[in-house]
Amino acid sequence: MSTASGILSRNDLSALFDALAARGLEVIGPTVSEGAIVLAPLDGPDALPAGWTDVQAPGAYRLHPRDDGALFGHTTPVGGWKRFLHPPTVRLFQAATTADGFTITEGAPPPPRQAFLGVRACDLTAITRLDAVFQGNPFTDPIYAGRRAGAFIIAVTCAQAGPMCFCASMDSGPDLRAPYDVALTEILESDHRFLLEAGSAEGAALLADLPLTPATDRDTAARDRQITQAADQTRALPPGTAERLGRMLDHAHWNAVAARCLSCGNCTMSCPTCFCATVEDSSSLDGATAERHRVWDSCFSLDFSYIHGGSVRESGASRYRQWMTHKLSSWHDQFGTSGCVGCGRCITWCPVGIDITEEAATFAAVDAARHPVEA
Amino acid sequence: MTADLMLPRAFRITKVRRELADTFTLVLAPDDDGPVPPFQPGQFNMLYVPGVGEVPISISGDPAQPETLIHTTRAVGAVTKAMWSLKAGQSIGVRGPFGSSWPVEAALGDDVVIVAGGIGLAPLRPLIHAVMARRAEFGKVLILYGARTPDDILFDKQVRDWRGRFDLSVHVTVDRATGTWSGNVGVVTKLIKRGGFDPHHTTAYVCGPEVMMRYAADALVAKGVASTNIWLSMERNMKCAIGFCGHCQWGGRFVCKDGPVFNHAAVADLLPLTDF
Numbered sequence: 001m002s003t004a005s006g007i008l009s010r011n012d013l014s015a016l017f018d019a020l021a022a023r024g025l026e027v028i029g030p031t032v033s034e035g036a037i038v039l040a041p042l043d044g045p046d047a048l049p050a051g052w053t054d055v056q057a058p059g060a061y062r063l064h065p066r067d068d069g070a071l072f073g074h075t076t077p078v079g080g081w082k083r084f085l086h087p088p089t090v091r092l093f094q095a096a097t098t099a100d101g102f103t104i105t106e107g108a109p110p111p112p113r114q115a116f117l118g119v120r121a122c123d124l125t126a127i128t129r130l131d132a133v134f135q136g137n138p139f140t141d142p143i144y145a146g147r148r149a150g151a152f153i154i155a156v157t158c159a160q161a162g163p164m165c166f167c168a169s170m171d172s173g174p175d176l177r178a179p180y181d182v183a184l185t186e187i188l189e190s191d192h193r194f195l196l197e198a199g200s201a202e203g204a205a206l207l208a209d210l211p212l213t214p215a216t217d218r219d220t221a222a223r224d225r226q227i228t229q230a231a232d233q234t235r236a237l238p239p240g241t242a243e244r245l246g247r248m249l250d251h252a253h254w255n256a257v258a259a260r261c262l263s264c265g266n267c268t269m270s271c272p273t274c275f276c277a278t279v280e281d282s283s284s285l286d287g288a289t290a291e292r293h294r295v296w297d298s299c300f301s302l303d304f305s306y307i308h309g310g311s312v313r314e315s316g317a318s319r320y321r322q323w324m325t326h327k328l329s330s331w332h333d334q335f336g337t338s339g340c341v342g343c344g345r346c347i348t349w350c351p352v353g354i355d356i357t358e359e360a361a362t363f364a365a366v367d368a369a370r371h372p373v374e375a
Numbered sequence: 376m377t378a379d380l381m382l383p384r385a386f387r388i389t390k391v392r393r394e395l396a397d398t399f400t401l402v403l404a405p406d407d408d409g410p411v412p413p414f415q416p417g418q419f420n421m422l423y424v425p426g427v428g429e430v431p432i433s434i435s436g437d438p439a440q441p442e443t444l445i446h447t448t449r450a451v452g453a454v455t456k457a458m459w460s461l462k463a464g465q466s467i468g469v470r471g472p473f474g475s476s477w478p479v480e481a482a483l484g485d486d487v488v489i490v491a492g493g494i495g496l497a498p499l500r501p502l503i504h505a506v507m508a509r510r511a512e513f514g515k516v517l518i519l520y521g522a523r524t525p526d527d528i529l530f531d532k533q534v535r536d537w538r539g540r541f542d543l544s545v546h547v548t549v550d551r552a553t554g555t556w557s558g559n560v561g562v563v564t565k566l567i568k569r570g571g572f573d574p575h576h577t578t579a580y581v582c583g584p585e586v587m588m589r590y591a592a593d594a595l596v597a598k599g600v601a602s603t604n605i606w607l608s609m610e611r612n613m614k615c616a617i618g619f620c621g622h623c624q625w626g627g628r629f630v631c632k633d634g635p636v637f638n639h640a641a642v643a644d645l646l647p648l649t650d651f
């Protein structure tokens with residue numbers, strides 16, 4: 001582990017892109033597209049969302065200009081990094097088929113090598129959540145592992161939390177809680193610059209290739225101030241939620257949430273840790289080849305739990321319960337952590353604005369009324 | 376434990392046996408003539424019909440002869456019906472074996488009660504083989520089997536052979552008597568209530584539709600069998616069998632990698648939640 005660090009001037013930012021390109025890495029980062037900040041391949045610093053921020057609310061998202069030219073002055077980009085590690089659709093294999101049998105001719109496509117520029121604390125933790133799903137538990141997914149091994153992670157310090165953020169109550173932020181290659185802090189005061197701090201040997205090697213000036217106490221103090229500011233959050237998950245939901249599986253409140261939920265699955269699609277997928281088998285018209293693709297799926301669909309005779313989770317209530325208990329409760333049993341990192345995307349992208357923290361608070365209130373704490 | 380876990384291996388169908396009007400057995404051998412991996416009773420494979428799909432099917436053969444891979448399947452939908460129309464000489468894809476198994480050792484010295492419903496006899500047959508291979512190490516061995524009608528009795532020749540053995544009691548019941556049936560009529564739990572085993576020294580293995588397993592386990596517990604001595608095999612939608620697709624989740628468990636065989640005591644609280 002290296003402690004290499006330095007200051008990169010805003011005007012030298014293209015040097016960072018050049019150094020990443022020289023390593024054969026495709027740079028993925030935030031950019032404005034169709035009225036939102038999304039993650040996509042970036043040609044250079046000009047593709048970053050300069051002077052834009054996002055305003056998020058339950059069921060609402062819009063962009064707002066800012067007058068300071070900040071490049072990372074937004075919160076969670078739409079979607080997360082999940083799609084770059086666990087693609088929404090990927091071929092598992094192709095086979096040559098005859099009337100009598102088949103031979104596998106191709107496996108999954110080779111993994112790309114990518115640099116993730118601007119990974120926020122919650123999303124950094126989300127990557128470690130996915131690591132636990134796809135690597136060594138006990139099986140390892142070669143598709144995920146190949147992409148993960150090639151990923152160069154440049155995390156970014158959050159200068160402020162958005163109104164949907166609750167990472168501080170999820171042990172996943174706002175300071176960086178998981179390994180990264182480089183941490184980037186954008187400093188807007190006096191001159192626009194970036195504090196870069198290496199978190200790995202590869203990160204230190206990258207910094208050595210950049211035109212850096214030494215960082216001062218003023219720079220690290222700015223970083224700490226940002227983290228303190230970002231810890232000031234309006235939402236939080238009530239303590240004890242994991243254990244409580246596990247006890248309240250047959251509570252009537254599930255029906256009340258279900259009455260509002262459309263079962264659209266937006267929450268699971270926008271969630272940075274939802275990993276579920278189905279497979280699609282197909283064959284060519286001439287019957288000479290067959291393929292299988294893995295495609296993202298959601299526990300809100302009826303097919304998801306289908307077994308001969310019907311779906312196990314037929315009611316909307318049982319499907320909302322699967323989502324919420326998996327994120328907040330049964331994930332602990334499966335992987336020893338929460339499945340939620342507090343990014344708040346499921347609240348923003350829910351068309352009817354269902355707020356998982358508010359629902360968890362309702363369960364806590366009902367539970368407290370049922371079991372008053374003995375004095 | 377990497378790439379090949381996701382890739383089906385081609386196996387040639389060496390024999391097809393029509394068991395019942397909708398149920399068939401395939402005997403398989405690898406196209407590549409390589410070794411067939413050993414399996415434990417209760418484990419399953421993912422069987423792939425090229426271009427159609429892949430489904431979890433338990434191994435129904437003898438674990439002492441893993442080189443003869445045997446699967447018994449009921450044709451109910453797209454993939455299993457496509458499998459039904461395959462003939463000897465054609466190939467299907469196999470991934471596995473996967474999942475937990477019936478713990479044979481757990482019953483050493485005990486009476487063994489095997490409770491099967493319908494196609495549930497297929498995943499239990501390897502266990503029956505394993506128990507009979509070391510018959511002297513157990514107390515009484517009972518097979519309690521429920522089928523829909525007398526025409527739905529799976530492996531009927533083998534069931535008759537088992538019934539003829541002095542060291543095995545086999546009781547069959549049907550939901551609906553037809554033809555010349557003069558045996559038991561009613562649900563399999565009735566056979567449990569009748570007893571014939573020492574409940575305090577019994578290990579039970581149950582496989583069938585989920586409700587049947589729940590009531591069978593309740594009947595065994597009511598008889599005095601410890602919940603920790605009862606094992607059952609769960610069924611959930613499965614798209615990967617290796618913990619990645621999420622489809623088989625059952626609360627904090629993945630049926631594919633933590634199951635399909637579970638100890639009753641560990642899951643008794645989940646069983647009544649039929650939509651969980």
Ligand SMILES: Cc1cc2nc3c(=O)[nH]c(=O)nc-3n(C[C@H](O)[C@H](O)[C@H](O)COP(=O)(O)OP(=O)(O)OC[C@H]3O[C@@H](n4cnc5c(N)ncnc54)[C@H](O)[C@@H]3O)c2cc1C
Nearest residue numbers: 307308430431432433448449452453454455610611612635
């Ligand atoms: C661990 C395990 C072992 C099994 N062992 C056997 C066995 O030995 N013999 C046997 O006949 N059946 C067995 N089954 C059930 C068998 O997997 C289903 O009957 C089969 O998946 C139906 O597929 P289909 O495409 O023909 O049916 P469709 O009704 O067309 O089903 C569509 C899809 O739903 C899913 N699905 C439907 N029913 C089930 C089900 N019961 N369980 C899991 N997924 C389902 C499958 O992905 C299937 O492709 C087992 C299931 C599990 C989970």
Ligand code: SF4
Nearest residue numbers: 274275276299323326
């Ligand atoms: S919440 Fe639903 S879609 Fe998301 S990981 Fe859990 S089961 Fe899968």
Ligand code: SF4
Nearest residue numbers: 261262264265267350
């Ligand atoms: S996004 Fe909202 S409406 Fe859609 S499934 Fe999730 S909770 Fe239900």
Ligand code: FES
Nearest residue numbers: 616618620621631
């Ligand atoms: S079958 Fe895919 S996770 Fe269990």
